[in-house]
Structures are given as structure tokens and as C-alpha cells.
Amino acid sequence: MEPLKKIEVNFTPGTIEFPSADRLKLYVNEMLEKTKGLVATDDSIKATKASRTEVNKLEKSIADVRKKYKKAWNEPFSAFESSLKELEGDCKAASQELKETIDSFEDQQKQERRKSVQELITEMAPNYHVSPEDVEILDKWLLKSTSKKAVLEGVAESMKTLQRLNAEKAQVEKLCLKHELPAERYIDLLQRGMTYIEVEQVIETDLRKQEEVADLFKQQRAAEVVAQKASMVDVGDGKLIDTETGEIKHELQRVSLELQGTKEQIDDIARYIVKSGVKIVSSSERETVFE
Structure with missing residues (x-):
């Protein structure tokens, strides 16, 4: 079958003659003119x-x-x-x-x-x-x-990016472990498109903020100690009397240490602490590490 090049339609526009158009228009106008101004009253309703x-x-x-x-x-x-x-x-x-x-x-x-x-x-x-x-x-x-070449180059480029991202994630995790920070937030920043340098700057900013908060806490704690000591009388030998309650207080020092050594060295230090009478406020489980 040959393709149909043209759809043929025989169309003759129709005509409608309306000889009474003018007379109808005149008749309508005259009738409507009579209705203008009519007022409804008992007599005209x-x-x-x-x-x-x-x-x-x-x-x-x-x-x-x-x-x-x-x-x-x-x-x-x-x-x-x-x-x-x-x-x-x-x-x-x-x-x-x-x-x-x-x-x-x-x-x-x-x-x-x-x-x-x-x-x-x-x-x-x-x-x-x-x-x-x-x-x-x-x-x-x-x-x-x-092309196959474009696919090969694209896959290689994606893998290089992923390889770099994995290496940077490992660096971020190591840095966070060193400073005892949760790594998830910083790894998320990497995955969102930040460079490692930018993430490292965010970590440094967070560490500075932590130090500032720690310094404020230390200052507040030092002020509290001064205020407490001001309400006590020093009777010597590390003893103070609380003037409000009459209780005898002892001025002590508290410090947290993280020790690392052989089992024998840690055992010796533990025995010395117990023998010296120093009170152990808290302690962690021993952890084995290799260096």
C-alpha cells in the first residue's frame, strides 16, 4: 500500500439567509421599549x-x-x-x-x-x-x-573519588578518636561534599569551643571553691572548720589520670595508691593495647 500523502475533503461553506433580520431587530426593540419604566402597582401589576x-x-x-x-x-x-x-x-x-x-x-x-x-x-x-x-x-x-571508553573513564573516576573519600574517612575517624569526638558528624560532612581540610577546620573549631567551655567550667569551679573556703576557718594541717555548720573539712586534691604500662607496673602503682591512703573515686576496666 502506498503512503497516503493527503487526506482529501470536499468542503463547500454553507450559507444561511436571514431576510427578516432587520425587521425582527426593529420589532424586538419596539417591544422592549414599551417595557421600560414600568412600575408595579395595584393597578398596573x-x-x-x-x-x-x-x-x-x-x-x-x-x-x-x-x-x-x-x-x-x-x-x-x-x-x-x-x-x-x-x-x-x-x-x-x-x-x-x-x-x-x-x-x-x-x-x-x-x-x-x-x-x-x-x-x-x-x-x-x-x-x-x-x-x-x-x-x-x-x-x-x-x-x-x-561510549565504552566514557563508561570506563567514568567508573575509574568514581572509584578514585570513593578511594579518596574512604582514606579521608579513616583520617577523620583517627583524628576524632584522638580527641574523643564522635566521628559520625564529620564523616557526614565529608559525604556531603566538604573537603578533608574543611572538615579538619570544623573539628578544630569544635575543639576550641570545648576548651572554652572547659575553661569557663574551671573558672566557675575555682570561684565556688574560693567562696566555700571564705566561709571556713583554716586551723592548719589541711583542716578547716565550716563556720555555718561547725563541721571539720579537709582540703584535698582530685585529679584524673590515664596510665599506660605493663601489668606489673600498673599493679605496683595500684598497691602504692592503696597503701598511701589516697581515695580512688572512680576507675575504668583495664584495656590491653599494643604499641
């Missing part, structure tokens, strides 16, 4: 209602004529339009079916390209010391227009 009835009849007769000829005028086009719409519907249904066939084929090809990219990632990952599961497959790698 019947005449006013009669005038409205006449106007309504005239409106209906005009509308009936318009609807009659409109229907006759539209009937040929309605049949013509219905025929074309039916054919349009057939074409749309066929187009949708073809689209589904094309989409299914392209999706299958995309899945095959995804499988190929995943195999490439699995093969390359050990060379960059990264996990294949951590490498995100980008949509552009699955496009038919993307």
Missing part, C-alpha cells in the same frame, strides 16, 4: 406581568429558530468529525502499543548495559581497594549514546 409573558414568548421563539438551524447546520460536521475521531482513536491505540513495544526493548537493552557496567565495576574495584557495592551506577553510563 396585571399589565406588567402580561408584558413579561410576551417578552418571554418572544425570547423562546427566537431561541427555537436559532437551535433548529444550528442543529441542521452541525449535523453534517458531527458525522464528519465522528468518522475522523474514530480513526484518530485507532491510530492512538496503535501508537501506544508500539510505544510499549519500544519501551520494553529499550528497557531490556538498558538492563543489559547495567549488567555490563556492574561486571566492569566488580572487575575494577579490587584495583582501587573499594567495595563494588559502594560504587553508584550513574544513569549516563546506561545511555546507548555513551
Whole structure:
């Protein structure tokens, strides 16, 4: 079948003659002119209602004529339009079916390209010391227009970025461990796009804030000690009497230490502390480390 180059339609514009248009317009104007200024009173209400009835009849007769000829005028086009719409519907249904066939084929090809990219990632990952599961497959790698070379370069670049990020995460974790900071917040900053230098600056800022808070706490605690001591009488030999309660207090020192040594050295220090009479306020479990 040869392709249809042109849809032929024989169309002759119709005409409607309306010889009484001017007379109808004049008649309507004259009738409506009579209704202007009518006032409803006990004497005129019947005449006013009669005038409205006449106007309504005239409106209906005009509308009936318009609807009659409109229907006759539209009937040929309605049949013509219905025929074309039916054919349009057939074409749309066929187009949708073809689209589904094309989409299914392209999706299958995309899945095959995804499988190929995943195999490439699995093969390359050990060379960059990264996990294949951590490498995100980008949509552009699955496009038919993307060359194998571009995919290879893209995968390599992603792995280099992931390798660098893993190394920086390890550095952040080590730095946080050193300063006893929770690493999650700073690793999240790395993953959001901050450089390691920027994250390191955030850590330094947080440490300075911690030191400032610690200094304020020390100053507050020192002021409290001075205030407490001011209300006591020093009787010597490290003894003070609370003037409010009469209790005898002893001025002592408290310090926290983190010790590291052999088992024997730690045991010796523990025995010395017990023997010296120093009170152990708190202690941690022993932890084995290797250096």
C-alpha cells in the first residue's frame, strides 16, 4: 500500500439567509421599549406581568429558530468529525502499543548495559581497594549514546573519588578518636561534599569551643571553691572548720589520670595508691593495647 500523502475533503461553506433580520431587530426593540419604566402597582401589576409573558414568548421563539438551524447546520460536521475521531482513536491505540513495544526493548537493552557496567565495576574495584557495592551506577553510563571508553573513564573516576573519600574517612575517624569526638558528624560532612581540610577546620573549631567551655567550667569551679573556703576557718594541717555548720573539712586534691604500662607496673602503682591512703573515686576496666 502506498503512503497516503493527503487526506482529501470536499468542503463547500454553507450559507444561511436571514431576510427578516432587520425587521425582527426593529420589532424586538419596539417591544422592549414599551417595557421600560414600568412600575408595579395595584393597578398596573396585571399589565406588567402580561408584558413579561410576551417578552418571554418572544425570547423562546427566537431561541427555537436559532437551535433548529444550528442543529441542521452541525449535523453534517458531527458525522464528519465522528468518522475522523474514530480513526484518530485507532491510530492512538496503535501508537501506544508500539510505544510499549519500544519501551520494553529499550528497557531490556538498558538492563543489559547495567549488567555490563556492574561486571566492569566488580572487575575494577579490587584495583582501587573499594567495595563494588559502594560504587553508584550513574544513569549516563546506561545511555546507548555513551561510549565504552566514557563508561570506563567514568567508573575509574568514581572509584578514585570513593578511594579518596574512604582514606579521608579513616583520617577523620583517627583524628576524632584522638580527641574523643564522635566521628559520625564529620564523616557526614565529608559525604556531603566538604573537603578533608574543611572538615579538619570544623573539628578544630569544635575543639576550641570545648576548651572554652572547659575553661569557663574551671573558672566557675575555682570561684565556688574560693567562696566555700571564705566561709571556713583554716586551723592548719589541711583542716578547716565550716563556720555555718561547725563541721571539720579537709582540703584535698582530685585529679584524673590515664596510665599506660605493663601489668606489673600498673599493679605496683595500684598497691602504692592503696597503701598511701589516697581515695580512688572512680576507675575504668583495664584495656590491653599494643604499641
